[in-house]
Amino acid sequence: MTKQGDQEDFGSAGSLFLDDQLCFALYAAQRAVTAAYRPLLEELGLTYPQYLVLLFLWERGETTVKELAGALRLDYGTVSPLLKRLESAGLVRRERSPRDERSVLVAVTGRGEALRERAAGVPRALLASTGLAGDEVARLRQELWGLAERAEGAAERGR
Template identity: 50%
Template sequence: MTTRRTAEPSLESGDLLALERQVCFALSVAARNVVAVYRPVLEPLGLTHPQYLVMLALWQHGPSSVKELSQLLQLDPGTLSPLLKRLEAAGLLRRERDPRDQRNLAVALTDAGRALRDRAERIPAGIVERLGMPVEELAALQSALTRVIAASQQALAGPADDAPAGLPAREA
């Protein structure tokens, strides 16, 4: 009889490449799963998760240029433009030349887009309920993730030829 052995290195085993030790893996799986939890909640509003994020930004900040929205959402304009086009086709926002600078495109909510906010106000509580986690734990996670975002942005802004932490620098 052969015993099937599973490859589950313990976190104490020192295997730095163990999948379950990787922050990138945990973030990736968590992001996919949380977005999947949002899907059925957003569906009745006619929104996808990325569209919901655009709407959140506009509800909070009001009319914005595409550039401002791009910075708020940390999305490049090429990714943001199709989202805006679909939201405009759904009648939730309008895109027009920015009166302050005709070179820029301004985005503003329509009456229907503003009205959708009332229905969307139930979403956060519904997500907390679906996740079954204490609000305090989710708030602590959001705070930790905000620090991870800042740290990763700082790391990306650093010199390109720096060696990753813990690895020797390349010799010339």
Template identity: 60%
Template sequence: MTRADRPDPGDLDLTKQVCFALYAASRALTAVYRPVLERLGLTYPQYLVMLVLWERGQTSVKALGESLQLDSGTLSPLLKRLEAAGLVDRARDPRDERSVVVSLTAAGDGLRDQATGIPRAIAEATGVPASELTYLRDTLRKITEAATAAPDKETT
């Protein structure tokens, strides 16, 4: 093994890890969302559910889970809490009794108006120009797609 082929011990520095940068950024950004969403009575995961419903309207639980990349074990309690808060309704799809559809209530739809300024407020809170945030979002999507498609194998 030549010197160039040897792993660099510095590669294990925490500050060089993409995974840690993503983790820390995610936690920090979620913390910025928290007080804004509390005024709406939503948690961050509930906000994500509402975003999909505001965009698409009535949606199956399966499609909602696919959009949010959440399994039913995580999604079901979110939906149950949103339903208890009077923001969504869940019902069996009359065309397919095996499927459950989620729809906004009038209160859930009305919450959209209160939420319209959230993306801009969060972007402004970061102090990062919109063009950089757009580039970051697109890059993160590419990383997510590549990581999702990557075969399960050990690295050497």
């Protein structure tokens, strides 16, 4: 947090105060939101990353591991263990694509589909627990997606 009366404007882009860092505010918010999800997802036997995998598969249906990893902005080395655990739990299945042996397809099983119904209340429960209204969520989501696009562009330019 900035302190009044300081010579420099520590809220500016050049500040080295931890609480002035956009990245730290995002990191703290992400950790807090994930922690708020934890008890809701524990009832389903899922971790937050597993929940994200299932959300994508429920929405899109069968897909390749490569497409899934891209959508979740994760590398293959992170997605593969997630899928192994979900497969061990009987929630997803993986198989080689008959069209391209190098490609692995992943899809939700019947058991995974059954979990979808129980998971339907998670978003509402999270909103209730945080006290955020629907319009606040929509605004935050829009701003965060905009920030993500800008940051991805900056990262690409920096390569």
